[in-house]
Amino acid sequence: MKELDAKDRDILGILSKEARIPMKTLAARIGLSRSATTERVAMLEKSGVIRGYRADIGQMDKGLVSAFLMVTLTRTPSIGVLDQLARHAEIRRVSSVSGQLDLVVEIEVPSIDRLNTLRDLIASHPSVEDLTTLIVLRHDIERTG
Incomplete structure (x- = not known):
């Protein structure tokens, strides 16, 4: 070099x-x-001076990472999954939806590591068939009330 x-x-x-x-x-x-x-x-x-390009996502607005977990269940309803979700204060909202998904879970956590831990815990529940994570990059429009 x-x-x-x-x-x-x-x-x-x-x-x-x-x-x-x-x-x-x-x-x-x-x-x-x-x-x-x-x-x-x-x-x-x-030459290895540039080893790669990446998005390094850490803590975001207000020191929190917001994400949506898109959950497909093996069968519905699954009270066990809802009970598990209710135990975590970082879970802001759980919505049952129609279509290919069963649940949309809104989360706010202090870090990506905590998001991964929570996501892995939910994904390992026996009633969860599939789980996709969507990290919120920014809120373009936000209304309250």
């Missing part, structure tokens, strides 16, 4: 803050052509 120059450091600085930036925009910001920028990024990836 060649030593990193100023342009490489500029690329890394921008990508560390904006991993999904379009290559054209990145190229314009560092003052290189799109092809030269693409080549540099490819070399940084190949």
Whole structure:
């Protein structure tokens, strides 16, 4: 691996803050052509300087992570699942719904780790056939009352 120059450091600085930036925009910001920028990024990836791109989701608004659990049950009604859900203060609302799903569970937890723990606990209940987790990224419209 060649030593990193100023342009490489500029690329890394921008990508560390904006991993999904379009290559054209990145190229314009560092003052290189799109092809030269693409080549540099490819070399940084190949050499292991850039090991990956990811979303690092931690605590969100108000220090809480909001999520929906979409639950399919083996049979309905399942009082045992509802009893289990009722034991956890982080569960804000449980709605029985029509269609392919049986329950929509709204959760607010202090961390992704707590969400995973709660999700695993619910998924392991014998009446739960399938569980999908949807993390809320933001609330675009929110009404009360």
